[in-house]
Amino acid sequence: MSETPEIKELKLGPLTIRNRLALKLHDLLEERFALKEVLDEEVFTKLAPTHLGFLSCFGGITFFIFLLQVLTGLLLMVYYVPDTEHAYKSVVAITNDIPFGWVVRGMHFWGATLMVITVLIHMGKIYFSGIYKAPRELNWVTGVTLLLLTMGFSFTGYLLPWTQLSYWATVIGTEAPSAMPVVGQYTKTLMLGGQEVSQLTLSRFFAVHVMILPITTVSLLAAHFLQIRRQGISGPM
Amino acid sequence: MSESVNDEHPADGWDEQNVTRRTLIKAVFAGSALAAVAGALYPLVRYLMPVASGQTGKKESFSIDANELHVGEARFFTFKRHPAVMVRKSEQVVAAMSAVCTHLGCIVKFHEQQQMLQCPCHGGKFDLSGRVVGGPPPKPLAQYAAKIEGGRIVVEDV
Numbered sequence: 026m027s028e029t030p031e032i033k034e035l036k037l038g039p040l041t042i043r044n045r046l047a048l049k050l051h052d053l054l055e056e057r058f059a060l061k062e063v064l065d066e067e068v069f070t071k072l073a074p075t076h077l078g079f080l081s082c083f084g085g086i087t088f089f090i091f092l093l094q095v096l097t098g099l100l101l102m103v104y105y106v107p108d109t110e111h112a113y114k115s116v117v118a119i120t121n122d123i124p125f126g127w128v129v130r131g132m133h134f135w136g137a138t139l140m141v142i143t144v145l146i147h148m149g150k151i152y153f154s155g156i157y158k159a160p161r162e163l164n165w166v167t168g169v170t171l172l173l174l175t176m177g178f179s180f181t182g183y184l185l186p187w188t189q190l191s192y193w194a195t196v197i198g199t200e201a202p203s204a205m206p207v208v209g210q211y212t213k214t215l216m217l218g219g220q221e222v223s224q225l226t227l228s229r230f231f232a233v234h235v236m237i238l239p240i241t242t243v244s245l246l247a248a249h250f251l252q253i254r255r256q257g258i259s260g261p262m
Numbered sequence: 263m264s265e266s267v268n269d270e271h272p273a274d275g276w277d278e279q280n281v282t283r284r285t286l287i288k289a290v291f292a293g294s295a296l297a298a299v300a301g302a303l304y305p306l307v308r309y310l311m312p313v314a315s316g317q318t319g320k321k322e323s324f325s326i327d328a329n330e331l332h333v334g335e336a337r338f339f340t341f342k343r344h345p346a347v348m349v350r351k352s353e354q355v356v357a358a359m360s361a362v363c364t365h366l367g368c369i370v371k372f373h374e375q376q377q378m379l380q381c382p383c384h385g386g387k388f389d390l391s392g393r394v395v396g397g398p399p400p401k402p403l404a405q406y407a408a409k410i411e412g413g414r415i416v417v418e419d420v
Binding site for chain 2: 124128129
């Protein structure tokens with residue numbers, strides 16, 4: 026300890042780091058990106074308004090659950106097989122044979138349910154506090170689109186275990202839009218990839234669930250958050 | 263303010279002679295944080311590691327004394343962690359198969375008088391080789407290899 030007298034204290038706002046490795050890493054990044062200024066301004070000295078309460082946290086809670094869904098979803102994809110012959114078997118194997126598989130699947134399952142609940146609470150808070158009003162109308166539109174994307178996640182994810190329940194839920198969920206005038210049949214065919222729930226349906230639901238929806242959601246989340254940063258958190262009622 | 267006074271104390275590191283309350287608390291917190299990280303990583307590593315039993319390539323087998331199963335009788339047992347059934351068709355011929363109905367996964371029952379396996383849930387009927395002879399099952403029962411060897415009935419995975 027005594028042979029390194031040059032050790033110094035590193036102050037990042039209220040956070041203090043006294044560690045040689047952290048100091049070196051910090052110097053390395055600081056020289057190149059001047060992170061201290063940004064971090065101080067955006068993270069360490071940025072204070073939340075005092076009028077925010079528990080209900081104001083549901084957007085953040087939803088985002089946290091979304092991150093968990095991404096993590097557990099990636100883990101499930103390691104063992105899941107999107108094939109009508111093997112989908113159910115692979116889900117049973119994840120639940121019963123793979124160590125901790127039941128935790129991963131359980132988190133993904135309950136996370137999905139919780140995310141719909143928290144997103145609705147978040148929406149209710151924004152609606153009843155009138156936060157959607159000008160100049161935040163566009164963020165309301167982004168938010169409602171994100172709600173629809175969450176519903177899309179729920180609908181496509183429900184088919185993937187290929188159980189009786191998921192099969193018939195998809196039959197009903199695709200029959201309903203087929204009742205629309207003019208575009209109904211086209212919509213149904215587009216969703217199913219044919220006239221009935223088959224391997225083609227499972228494949229496209231899988232693609233939508235693990236690629237199309239996540240990419241769209243992450244882009245819209247970025248837009249959602251940037252708008253909040255630019256416009257600031259709305260004042261008390 | 264007492265914080266900075268303590269921090270400048272020469273015994274800031276782990277020195278047995280001079281363990282301050284602060285260093286002890288710091289060590290305890292660091293230890294807890296490390297334990298929490300390890301606790302979160304352990305399931306992750308276990309999850310991603312291949313299942314050990316599926317790796318050995320050793321076939322699972324089950325055996326009983328041949329005298330325990332008379333001709334025309336059936337015996338239920340657990341094989342590959344699922345219910346299975348063996349039927350002695352004749353003195354020398356034994357059949358073994360999964361007892362899980364291929365319709366919706368109920369456990370089939372043995373009917374001695376009819377010499378048939380029947381599913382109590384939706385009336386699926388299988389003959390003693392596991393072939394579907396009636397009811398809704400879409401596929402025959404999964405077969406295992408069974409033989410009589412040195413006075414024992416041995417069932418192995420095919």
